[in-house]
Amino acid sequence: MSTSGxxxxxxxxxRNRRLALEATTALLAEPGTSLTVxxxxxxxxxxxxxxVRAFGGKDALLDAAVSGLLEPVVQRARDLLEETDxxxxxxTFLAELIAFQSAHHAISDQLDGLDVPATTALRATLVRVxxxxxAGARQDGAIRTDIDPAATTALVGQTAYAIARSQxxxxxxxxxxxxxxxxxxxxxxxRQGR
Numbered sequence: 001m002s003t004s005g006x007x008x009x010x011x012x013x014x015r016n017r018r019l020a021l022e023a024t025t026a027l028l029a030e031p032g033t034s035l036t037v038x039x040x041x042x043x044x045x046x047x048x049x050x051x052v053r054a055f056g057g058k059d060a061l062l063d064a065a066v067s068g069l070l071e072p073v074v075q076r077a078r079d080l081l082e083e084t085d086x087x088x089x090x091x092t093f094l095a096e097l098i099a100f101q102s103a104h105h106a107i108s109d110q111l112d113g114l115d116v117p118a119t120t121a122l123r124a125t126l127v128r129v130x131x132x133x134x135a136g137a138r139q140d141g142a143i144r145t146d147i148d149p150a151a152t153t154a155l156v157g158q159t160a161y162a163i164a165r166s167q168x169x170x171x172x173x174x175x176x177x178x179x180x181x182x183x184x185x186x187x188x189x190x191r192q193g194r
Contacts, residue, residue, distance in 0.1 A: 080133075093130070
């Protein structure tokens with residue numbers, strides 16, 4: 001039988017975990033912020049030891065925060081693939097992915113060398129869904145087939161990341177980048193004889 005003291009400690013632990021997770025998520029959106037346990041603790045209004053105790057370490061905390069941010073992105077990609085044709089899904093998702101990466105561009109830098117299994121699994125799922133979009137668009141004749149599918153997926157992913165890192169000045173510029181990418185992926189038009 002649990003006592004009110006044990007329930008109170010559990011409630012405190014849940015609250016501390018939530019505060020640490022919220023602070024980490026907020027810091028991930030701040031460019032140039034170093035995600036140390038101390039910075040997270042300060043933002044959360046907790047002690048560093050409390051933050052570590054809540055998650056067991058920085059890797060687990062960052063994994064929870066980033067996977068929490070990525071889950072809706074992955075679900076959105078899946079939804080788009082089910083709701084519309086693959087080329088339109090890819091175009092729409094690229095715009096949304098670039099916006100997400102622009103808002104959270106520090107994520108990749110912060111995760112370098114960390115053990116983040118949930119985030120790694122979600123990233124792999126995201127690559128798979130984008131590959132499905134590309135494969136479907138290739139099958140529909142909307143994307144060229146003379147480039148290896150894996151190379152096309154890498155090209156799309158790395159270009160989206162580069163655009164996001166450049167922090168485009170306007171949505172119009174982002175749209176122009178996406179148009180150039182998508183136009184470059186279209187099958188070449190056969191030239192008429194002269």
